[in-house]
Amino acid sequence: MSSNAREPRNGVSFGPFRIFPAERLLERDGVVVPVGSRAFDLLAALVEKSGDVVGKDELIARAWPNLIVDESSLRFHIAGLRKALGDGQSGARYIANVPGRGYCLVAPAIPFDAAPPAAAPPLEVVRPVQGLPHRLTRMIGRDETVRRIGDLLARKRFLTIHGPGGIGKTTVAVAVAHAHLDAVDGAVYFLDLAPLADPALVVDALASVLGVMPQAVDPVPAIIDFLHGRRALIVLDSCEHVVGAAATLAERIHQEAPGVALLATSRERLRVEGEHVVELPPLDRPPDSGALSIGQVLNFAAAHLFADRAAAGGYGAELTDADAATVTEVCRKLDGIALAIELVASRVAAHGLHETAALLDGRLRLLWQGRRTALPRHQTLNAALDWSYDLISEVERTVLRRLSIFVGPFPLSAVQSVAPDDRLEDVLVVEALEGLVAKSLVSVGQQAAASQYRLLDTTRAYANGKLAESGELNGIAKRHAAYVRDALRDIAAASSGGGLGASKDAPSILGDVHAALRWSFAAQGEAALAASLAAAAVTLFAGLSLLNECRRWSEAALSVIDDANRDTETELQLQAALGHALMFTDGNGDRTRAALERALEIAERLGDRPGQFRLLSRLHMYYRRRGELSLLEPVARRMETLAARIGHPAGVAAAHNLLGVSHHLTGDLPAARAHLEAVLHLAEFRRVVPGHFAFHRNPSIALARNLWLQGYPDQAVAAAKPLATQTATADLVTYCIGLIWGASVFQWVGDWDMFEALGERLIASAASHSLKPYEAVGLAMRGERLIQAGQLDGGIGLLQTAVAALRADHYELYTSGFGGSLAMALATRGLVADAHAVIDETLARVLLHGGSFELPELLRIRGEVQLRLGDVTGAEASFREAISVADRQGALSWRLRACTSLARLCRGGDGARGARDALAETHARFTEGFTSADLEAAQTLLAELAAADGGE
Secondary structure, X not given: OOOOOOOOEEEEEEOOEEEEHHHOEEEEOOEEOOOOHHHHHHHHHHHHOOOOOEEHHHHHHHHOOOOOOOHHHHHHHHHHHHHHHOOOHHHOOOEEEEOOOEEEEOOOOEEEEEOOOOXXXXXXXXXXXXXXXXXXXXXXXXXXXXXXXXXXXXXXXXXXXXXXXXXXXXXXXXXXHHHOXXXXXXXXXXXXXXXXXXXXXXXXXXXXXXXXXXXOOOOHHHHHHHHOOOOEEEEXXXXXXXXXXXXXXXXXXXXXXXXXXXEEEEOOOOOOOOOEEEEOOOOOOOOOOOOOOHHHHOXXXXXXXXXXXXXXOOOOOOOOHHHHHHHHHHHHHOOOOHHHHHHHHOOHHHHOHHHHHHHOOOHHHHHOOOOOOOOHHHOOHHHHHHHHHOOOOHHHHHHHHHHOOOOOOEOHHHHHHHOOEOOEOHHHHHXXXXXXXXXXXXXXXXXXXEEEEEOOHHHHHHHHHHHHHHOOHHHHHHHHHHHHHHHHHHHHHXXXXXXXXXXXXXXXXXXXXXXXXXXXXXXXXXXHHHHHHHHHHHHHHHHOOOHHHHHHHHHHHHHHOOHHHOOOHHHHHHHHHHHHHHHHHOOOOHHHHHHHHHHHHHHHHHOOHHHHHHHHHHHHHHHHHHOOHHHXXXXXXXXXHHHHHHOOHHHHHHHHHHHHHHHHHHOOHHHHHHHHHHHHOOHHHHOOOOOOOOHHHOOXXXXXHHHHHOOOHHXXXXXXXXXXXXXXXXXXXXXXXXXXHHHHHHHHHOOHHHHHHHHHHHHHHHHHOOOHHHHHHHHHHHHHHHHHOOOHHHHHHHHHHHHHHHHHOOOOOOHHHHHHHHXXXXXXXXXXXXXXXXXXXXXXXXXXXXXXXXXXXXXXXXXXXXXXXXXXXXXXXXXXXXXXXXXXXXXXXXXXXXXXXXXXXXXXXXXXXXXXXXXXXXXXXXOOOOOOHXXXXXXXXXXXXXXXXXOO
């Protein structure tokens, strides 16, 4: 046997794979599968113990000998290995996770001996060709991008990978070049242009890389002669600072060397014939939803890279679900920029995860050092941005600095409002903006038909520092505040009366609104600008249900308002917003009434009819909440008159709706239904809706309850179901009201599960937005549910606490209903004297304001309490009075309950037949809802009474 004969290759096969441990080679169907060295070690360990669980510690010791490594690194490499194997694709399964123990190769592993191929390729093709850097052993989130660019390069021949500094253009280009080696027989020429200070050196540098020794003054012909007829790939990396020379050379090569492919990376497009630009997107970031687990977050490339680099930097703590929101926040602030993520992740071991995230709000992150072996311009974010900043013109620098004042996306009109001055004309600003977009310093996106511009957070922090150094910060901040104020006014004017919260532009400007307000009310701000800005802003905050913000800035502005702004639209907006916000954050006290009445006074003085209409709507809500029901119809009648004068169909609808609500709450149910259904018949109502938090947005809120009261349980449930399935919107107050009133219907028909579900949603929504009164209503509903379930003590305690909280806020709208529930629960518990006191106090409050739709039920409950006290005569009188009031109201359902109570009381007595006949006659008037709780109870009682009377 020849001494040169090669020994058989010892390997193991599993599925379509063969692994050769001695050669550190993995093949699939004879094709080499590239895997990193750590992943290979882990796979070899699993193959050796195929079918057995290999512990995590053993795997870590195998892949990281003599190193202390966090378990997250093991998870990352296992995930990468699974991806390389195609685990989970088309049902294939190779590596299983055994929670708490480790991992197991579940595919059968079969050892074999194989003769080596005649010319076995080396494991990794390392070609000392033309300066091509080694491909990163670990590249996260770019595999699909590399494949896509490689495919496009094969078809188009000339690509430019375009994007901001640090996004990973060079990394992707190197990976594409390695993948392209075989296509050009290894003829890949990589030219790093970053070190070249003089554009004239570009051609010479490429000639040197190609090995061309030109004798002429112009080396280009020699380069073309060398490349003509060859298959090759030329990578021109970092073209932005020599873009003109690089573009000219690339165009010549593309035109005259058809076998050569060109791949450029640049923060600025080359803009020459044949170029196809590929925008390199940021790494995928997890959405800012706050509902993802850490495992779900780490499925996004940006978060994966952050965790991987943090672990590599020595961060030993295991990320948990509690960290998910913080990791998401970091990735969002860093815009998915790979360099930024790596630099910040490298500091986590020193500062901790949450502390590092907090430090991102300052400029310190711009100075954090990266890998020592990185290019100088990639050592820090500051250096990366210095590189770009030094390449742009002075006009572009000025515009970039001034644009850093914007927190969020901004339109061209914003640029034209803030950036120009007496020395910098508008046309120059627009040209500079175009240049900044081309150089990847300003991002551009599309919103509707207009472009929206934005600075990445790291770029903005850098440019903002330059703005402060320039001495222009206060002047630009003043222009910014004025622009934000005017933009808010424009948005309001264009919102067709729907309020700022209804505008699609409202959320995008919110960050700039906060920034402008903070500057305006600081020491360097101006009182007049601050007041007018706040007046525009609080309308936005009200529209987005940011009621604490609304209250904070309206109070701040009213404290500094000057005589020039008193009795003006500015004060009107501030007082209206303050009254509205106080109603939901501070209760329905005298400050709320004073603010709303002051705003209405100004609106009347200014002849502002729409303003009067909106304020009357808010006063209507204020009176509702205080339980001052007798004041509702007069306010709604004033709105009806104003609506007729304004002539807007949505105003007419709103007046009808609030008249319907007024009649509903005071117990005139036929009139209420007529007005509410009139709204539904107005075709324009569903297309145009004015104002904010107006009840007219959904007449079904009141109509559902009205239908039940009038004796139509099935129709009531049908109207209430959309309220039960609605999702929270920016108009959280209307959403909460819909939950409460919809829940009433389900409670009345006996669907306690749905009632409970709506109550819990109410509590969650109210608590998350600091709407304390609605949270108290939700807790009272929880108490009612406990009582219905037989947990009397717990339910009574919740009801008492919630009613006390509501009364402290002067929020009486719901206390009468809860008072009735509390009285019945106390009576059932045997605390009859307490129950009597509660129901008497509740009735007194209702009668003080002229009664309410709940009066028949409260009278019936008083009768039930009196019965438990032994006052049969008083109980019968209360039941009969309840029937009489229900008849006046047209409340057939209340009448049924009262008749049921009376029939039970009179059973076997002198009035039994009359009570039974009254109940039977009432029951017969129903045409639907026979499975609802009250109708079933009445039917059961009638059957019992008939049986007792011998079947009559």
